[in-house]
Amino acid sequence: MNCYNRLVKQLPLAAIVLLLFSVAGFAQNKVSISKAIALPTDENPNHWQLLIGFNAGFDVPVSLSDLEDPKKSPIKNPANFYLLDVGTGQRLGVVYIFFDTNGFYAGRTLNPSAGHPDAVTVYLDPSVRLDPTHHYHVYVLNVSFRGKPTDDPQPQSFVEFPKVVAAVPAPETEQGDPAIRDSLSFTDADGREDANIYLSGEYSGASGTKFNGSVDIKIDIPFRKIIRNRIHSFDPFFELKASTDPKADPDSMSFGLNWEWPIWRYRGDNLSVPIRRIVWRNAPKIESDKSFDNTNFIWESRFRFMSRTYSGKHMTFYFRPFIGQELGTNIKSPVKEAQGKFLYRPIAGTTLNLIFPIHGPGLEDISLEGSYIRRWPLRSEVSFEEDDDGNLKALAIGKSPRDYVTAKANFDFTKAFGLSVGYEYGELPPNFQLVDHKTTIGLTYKIKIDR
Amino acid sequence: MLTLVQASRIVRDCIRVAVGFTGPIEASDKLQDVGIVDLDAREALNDEIVTNREKGVQSEGHRLGADDLTFTIATKVFELRDEVFEKAVPGDAFLNALVGPGLFGGPENERSSRASNDRASATRKRSSAKAGRKVRSVK
DSSP: OHHHHHHHHHHHHHHHHHHHHHHHHHTOOOOOEEEEEEEEOSSOTTSEEEEEEESSOBOOOSBGGGTTOTTTOGGGOGGGEEEEETTTOOEEOEEEEEOOOTTTEETTEEOTTSOOOOEEEEEEOTTOOOOTTSOEEEEEOSOOBTTBOOOSSOSEEEOBOOHHHHTOOOOSSOTTOGGGOOSOEEEEOSSTTTOSEEEEEEEEOOTTSOOEEEEEEEEEOOEEEEETTEEEEEEEEEEEEEESOGGGOOOEEEEEEEEEEEEEEOOSSOTTOSEEEEEEEEEEEEEEOTTSSSEEEEEEEEEEEEEOOEEOSSOEEEEOOEEEEEEEEEEEOSSGGGTTOEEEEEEEEEEEEEEEEEEETTEEEEEEEEEEEEEOOSSOEEEEEEOTTSOEEEEEEESSOEEEEEEEEEEESSSSEEEEEEEEEEEETTTTEEEEEEEEEEEEEEEEEEO | OOOHHHHHHHHHHHHHHHHOOOSOOOTTSBGGGGTOOSHHHHHHHHHHHHHOTTTSGGGGTEEOOTTOOOOOTTSBHHHHHHHHHHHOEEOHHHHHHHHOTTTTTOGGGHHHHHHHHHHHHHHHHHHHHHHHHHHHHHO
16 A cells, blocks of 8 residues: 555656656757868968858847847857867867858848758868878757757767868769769659659549549659759650549540740849739640540740749748640541641640648648640531440531649658549540539659659 | 858848748758748759858858759758758869869869859958957957
C-alpha cells in the first residue's frame, strides 16, 4: 500500500518532468553551417575571408542603427566566431563580419515580411595567412536564430578551400558541362503539370455495370538553351488519355516537341502585378486516337500567362490562362471525307490551382486542380463511327465550339504518392468523342527528373 | 567567385520577381512555401537567376548555363543559395576586369562584351566601396 501511495505521489512529478522534456524537444533550435569557404579577398591575395552560409536565418536588431553594436547584434561580434587551426589548436583572429542589409530593412527598421539574412562574409585579421593544406574548423556561438538560442551542437563546420586556391588540378568537366550529368535521378513532383513523368491509373465501376479502367500518362523530358538572354525550353513529350469505358473515353494521344520561351517578363519592383510573364509555346505534334486510325499533324501555338503566386498562411492559389491556335492537317483517316483536310482551331483556357498545405503525419497536402479549354474549329472537321454492320462512316463534327474541363482533388500522402478524386467532361481532338460527366477515383504517382 | 551573401541576395530577389511573393523568405523554407509552386514557377525562377541582368547572377558579373541548376520545388532556399554559389562562374567581363582586357573575350569579341564589361566595372566599383566600408570599420 505504501508503495502504491508513493507511486501516486510521484506520478504528477514524473508527468511534469516528462512534459518539460517534451517541451524542450519541441523547442529545439538546431542550426548548421551548410557551407564555409575560405578564400583571399579580391583586393589583397594575402587577406583572407570566410564565406559562411547557414541553413536558417539569424536574428538581427530591429533598428538599423544598432547593427554595428556587438551587444545588440551578436552576428556582427567577431568574438562570436571561433576559427581554429585543427593541427595547431590555435584560434585565428576575426576582425569584421559583413552581411547584406539591403532588402531586410525598410528605412531604418527591420522589415518583418523580408525574412532573415542567412549568409555572412567574415574578414580575418590581415596578419592571418590560411594554408589550404591545413584543416580549419569554424564555430559560431551566442548568435540566435529564429528568435531563439541554438542547441548543441552549435553551428559549426570544417572550412573548405575552393579548388583554385587549394591548387588542385581542375577536373576535365566543369560545372554546366552536360558530360558531368551521365545519369538521371528522380525527385517527387507537385502535380500533373509539374511532373516530367506522370502515371495515373483509375478504376471505376457500379452495380450492374462492368468495371472500367482508365489511364492518364504524361512523359515530358526538357532540355534548355539560352538564346538572346532568354531561356528556351525544348520538351519532347508524349501524352495519352484513354479508358476502356466507351462512354468515358477521351481516346486522345499526342506526341511532339514543346518549344517555349518567355516573350515578356515583368522585372519591376511591384510584387502585386498579377501577371509576371508571358510564355510563348510552339508545339509541332501528332494528335491521334490510341489506335492511330485518325491522325492529325498540328502546330499548336499558345501564349501562356503566368500569374503571381498568391500565398497565405493556410492556402496558396495560382492560375495560368492561355490563348492560342491549333493549325494542321489530317494525315490519316479511315474515311475518305476526312483525309488531307485542313484544320484550324483558335483555343483559350486556363488552369487553376488551390493548395492547402497540411504537412501532418500521413497527409502532406490537399490540392484542387482545375483546367478548362475551349476549341473553336473554324474549319469543319470529320471523324467516323461504326454503323450497325460494322462499316465505318464519316461523321461531320462541324464548327461548334468544343469544351474540355477537368477537376481533381488530390490527397497527397507523400509528395510523390497520393489519392485523387476527379471529374471530367467534354471533348478532345481528334475524334471529339464526348466524355460525359465522368467521375474517377484513383492512385497517382508523379516524379520529376532531378538534374 | 560569388560570395554566399551575394548568392543569398540573388535567390531572394529572383524568387520575388519570378512569382511576386510578398511574404518572408527564410533560408529553411522550401521553394514551394515561397511561391515556387509548379514547373512554370520553377522555370521562371531559373530564368531570372540565369538571365536577369539586374537581379540574377549577371548582376554580379557571373554566369550560369540554362541547365546548370537542378533545384526542384521541394528544394530549400539555402540549398538553392549554395547551388548558385557553387555553380556560378565568373563571366568574361569579370575575368577581364581582374586580369586585364584581351585574355578572356579579347579585342575580337570586344563589341559583344562591351556591355558586360560595363557591368563588371560597376561590380568593381561596388567591391571597392565594400572594401572601403570594411577598412573604415576595421580602423
